[in-house]
Amino acid sequence: MNSTQDIEFLEKVNNLYENYREKTINHRRFKHSDVKPLLLNLEKKDFTVNKAGESVQHREIYLIKWGNGKTKIFLWSQMHGDEPTATMALLDLFNFLSSNDEFNYFRNLIKDKLELCFMPVVNPDGMELYQRRNVFEIDINRDAVKQQTPESRLLMNTFKNLKADFGFNLHDQSTRYSVGYSQNPVTLAFLVPTVDYEKSLSPKREDAMKLVSGIFKNISHFIPGNIAKYSDEFEPRAFGDNFQKLGTRTILVESGGYKNDTEKQHIRRMNFLTLLSAFKSIAEESYKTEKIKTYDEIPLNEKFILDLVLRNLTIKEKDSERIVDIGINKDEVNWNNAKGFYLKSSLEDMGDLSNFFGYDEFNLTGLEVTKGKTYPNVFNSLSEIEKTNFSKLYEEGYTNVILKDNVTKPGPIKIPLNIYIQNTPEESEKIMLTEIANLIIKKDGKVRYVIVNGFLINPEKIDFKNCNALVLKP
Numbered sequence: 001m002n003s004t005q006d007i008e009f010l011e012k013v014n015n016l017y018e019n020y021r022e023k024t025i026n027h028r029r030f031k032h033s034d035v036k037p038l039l040l041n042l043e044k045k046d047f048t049v050n051k052a053g054e055s056v057q058h059r060e061i062y063l064i065k066w067g068n069g070k071t072k073i074f075l076w077s078q079m080h081g082d083e084p085t086a087t088m089a090l091l092d093l094f095n096f097l098s099s100n101d102e103f104n105y106f107r108n109l110i111k112d113k114l115e116l117c118f119m120p121v122v123n124p125d126g127m128e129l130y131q132r133r134n135v136f137e138i139d140i141n142r143d144a145v146k147q148q149t150p151e152s153r154l155l156m157n158t159f160k161n162l163k164a165d166f167g168f169n170l171h172d173q174s175t176r177y178s179v180g181y182s183q184n185p186v187t188l189a190f191l192v193p194t195v196d197y198e199k200s201l202s203p204k205r206e207d208a209m210k211l212v213s214g215i216f217k218n219i220s221h222f223i224p225g226n227i228a229k230y231s232d233e234f235e236p237r238a239f240g241d242n243f244q245k246l247g248t249r250t251i252l253v254e255s256g257g258y259k260n261d262t263e264k265q266h267i268r269r270m271n272f273l274t275l276l277s278a279f280k281s282i283a284e285e286s287y288k289t290e291k292i293k294t295y296d297e298i299p300l301n302e303k304f305i306l307d308l309v310l311r312n313l314t315i316k317e318k319d320s321e322r323i324v325d326i327g328i329n330k331d332e333v334n335w336n337n338a339k340g341f342y343l344k345s346s347l348e349d350m351g352d353l354s355n356f357f358g359y360d361e362f363n364l365t366g367l368e369v370t371k372g373k374t375y376p377n378v379f380n381s382l383s384e385i386e387k388t389n390f391s392k393l394y395e396e397g398y399t400n401v402i403l404k405d406n407v408t409k410p411g412p413i414k415i416p417l418n419i420y421i422q423n424t425p426e427e428s429e430k431i432m433l434t435e436i437a438n439l440i441i442k443k444d445g446k447v448r449y450v451i452v453n454g455f456l457i458n459p460e461k462i463d464f465k466n467c468n469a470l471v472l473k474p
Contacts, residue, residue, distance in 0.1 A: 006277060006281075010219075013103065013273065019099065021092050028084045048065040055123070069114040070113070071114050072117060073167070074118075074159060075117070076118070078122060079155070080123060082172070084127065084264075089274075109280075109283050122140060122155055140155070155239060166248065167243050168250075169251065169253070173256050177189065179226060179227065180302055182357070185305055186301055187223045187226035187257065190227070191230035208244075212251060212298075213295045305357050306348055308437075309357070310325065310362055311353070314369065326350050327348045328345055328346070342411065342412030345453045347435050367442065374401065385415055399438040399439070399451070401418075403471075413471050415469055416455075416469060421471065437451050447459050455467040
């Protein structure tokens with residue numbers, strides 16, 4: 001593979017990416033009703049669009065084809081309903097393939113050499129609920145053998161009918177994976193799945209490894225240090241492992257995390273470039289000259305990243321004093337019929353976290369931390385809370401208040417205090433793991449920082465625009 005020429009090509013495409021990005025989709029929580037008209041419209045653009053089948057709840061699942069070449073590639077996305085990044089990238093790819101510009105020479109190459117077969121959104125019911133599993137609560141990617149869901153039966157039947165030469169299994173993974181032992185989050189992870197517990201090599205599996213080697217070198221130009229390799233432990237129930245066993249050169253692509261890319265729009269772009277890199281390599285057969293050693297040397301996915309790390313805080317108790325690091329994670333909770341989400345924090349770890357890294361880190365040497373308390377006086381309305389002097393409550397050690405209200409529902413709130421409905425919760429004075437992260441951080445008796453639901457606040461300049469506290473029922 002002439003890596004220099006490939007990178008020059010990808011750079012040119014990347015510079016024009018906004019011409020191809022599907023602009024109706026700008027966030028991760030789009031629905032089947034958003035994607036369906038975009039897919040049906042492809043019939044007007046030299047694509048073949050067929051309804052391949054339906055989900056449990058009778059949402060259409062489509063098979064889309066483009067190109068007339070001998071080598072067949074099958075790509076499927078969102079078999080886990082809450083893993084949408086690659087689906088966005090496929091929509092961009094459809095726009096690229098149907099465009100008319102300076103890259104027509106490349107489109108002609110792909111059309112002549114390859115037949116591209118896409119199944120976007122294998123799990124549309126899970127997509128609707130923004131959950132991993134389908135509505136039977138079955139993980140489709142653990143149903144390749146028993147095939148107890150219509151979605152898994154459809155995927156397997158389509159695969160067997162296509163007899164593809166290459167397969168791309170497109171997923172999302174946790175944003176907290178690190179590239180080996182480093183502070184770099186894994187933006188993309190690749191895997192060539194094995195066919196048995198012994199991790200046997202076959203000529204076709206070696207082909208897939210060579211293909212990933214070339215992709216790794218090309219895409220590292222755009223996200224250096226942010227690509228890893230997913231664990232190759234054999235999973236006999238998974239589609240990728242079974243497709244590999246059945247003779248298709250199968251590659252797993254996992255979309256992970258990238259700083260300040262909550263909606264994964266940059267990662268979407270990297271997916272788009274990854275697939276173009278793969279198509280070019282397969283069409284030109286340049287992957288055959290790559291070395292498996294490059295694949296073997298890709299750093300592994302590791303788990304050394306937390307959302308927030310507070311370092312060197314002092315905890316004082318009656319008979320002891322200790323210095324600790326505190327690690328905080330914030331997980332998404334579906335909201336508004338899974339069209340949106342809010343974040344709920346947890347104290348993930350505490351102690352010596354010197355071998356962990358945070359998306360955000362603060363060295364708080366010399367500062368003392370205590371658990372945020374609940375203000376004992378009861379408020380009668382949200383408007384009364386909104387008028388409160390938040391900084392004064394923080395100075396008194398409070399991060400939570402009580403609201404006498406049967407109308408307000410549990411969920412997110414933009415007020416920089418957590419709200420308990422009706423009752424005071426049972427609380428320990430100690431900072432405890434797994435609890436919601438509510439902390440008061442002082443120096444010389446003065447509050448310097450406050451943590452409300454895992455969000456760090458400067459009490460002298462409270463900015464809670466991109467944050468949320470919680471309304472809770474004890």
